[in-house]
Amino acid sequence: MPILFPWGLGVEAYASLGRDVDPPRPACPRCGDPTQRWSGYARHVRDDRDHLIWVARVRCTGCGVTQALLPSFVLPRRWDAVANLGKAVGLAAEGMGHRPIAALLLRPETTVRDWLRRLRSTVVTVTTALLARAVALGWSGFELPTAPLPRLCVAVGALAGRWPGDRSADPWGIAVLVTGGGLLATNTGAPLEPASRSGAMTGPSTEEASDDP
Numbered sequence: 546m547p548i549l550f551p552w553g554l555g556v557e558a559y560a561s562l563g564r565d566v567d568p569p570r571p572a573c574p575r576c577g578d579p580t581q582r583w584s585g586y587a588r589h590v591r592d593d594r595d596h597l598i599w600v601a602r603v604r605c606t607g608c609g610v611t612q613a614l615l616p617s618f619v620l621p622r623r624w625d626a627v628a629n630l631g632k633a634v635g636l637a638a639e640g641m642g643h644r645p646i647a648a649l650l651l652r653p654e655t656t657v658r659d660w661l662r663r664l665r666s667t668v669v670t671v672t673t674a675l676l677a678r679a680v681a682l683g684w685s686g687f688e689l690p691t692a693p694l695p696r697l698c699v700a701v702g703a704l705a706g707r708w709p710g711d712r713s714a715d716p717w718g719i720a721v722l723v724t725g726g727g728l729l730a731t732n733t734g735a736p737l738e739p740a741s742r743s744g745a746m747t748g749p750s751t752e753e754a755s756d757d758p
């Protein structure tokens with residue numbers, strides 16, 4: 546899985562940096578040794594329009610494994626920025642169906658239907674993780690909706706309200722960080738698709754984007 550890092554300044558600001566993006570260099574998630582910059586790749590991401598962004602890679606100086614460093618507005622292997630998913634979830638939580646949501650957000654019906662379908666299988670796990678972190682940060686709310694999607698939305702808001710610092714102020718970006726990008730993954734920590742797709746640069750004509758496994 547790629548490594549997510551906090552980015553709260555929006556897609557536009559990130560995209561404008563081009564290859565000059567300088568994300569933190571984390572220790573290797575596999576062996577703990579230091580990592581060094583290791584090129585990167587271009588990738589599309591869409592908020593209200595399509596952007597081409599540079600995703601930096603690091604390589605472990607010990608075991609040699611390479612990892613992509615994704616800003617927190619990116620959902621691994623998805624073209625849409627997480628803010629779009631968040632808007633869709635908010636509307637679905639109010640009872641709106643996937644067709645009117647798709648029309649409102651100008652996204653394909655199949656995309657929105659797929660988001661909501663995948664989320665149905667992860668929502669309990671994801672919400673539990675977000676609430677646990679919010680509680681660890683001192684959140685003490687106790688009146689939660691019982692319906693899964695409204696509950697998730699409250700959890701996202703609760704966590705964002707307690708999140709330290711301001712670099713990742715986007716609530717759904719924080720949810721991406723805390724879940725390791727696994728909001729839509731049926732198995733947290735596992736790639737959504739086979740790694741063989743990585744390396745292909747996807748464009749606006751395709752639905753999803755490739756990220757390093």
Ligand SMILES: [Zn+2]
Pocket residue numbers: 573574575576577578605606607608609610
């Ligand atoms: Zn390593």
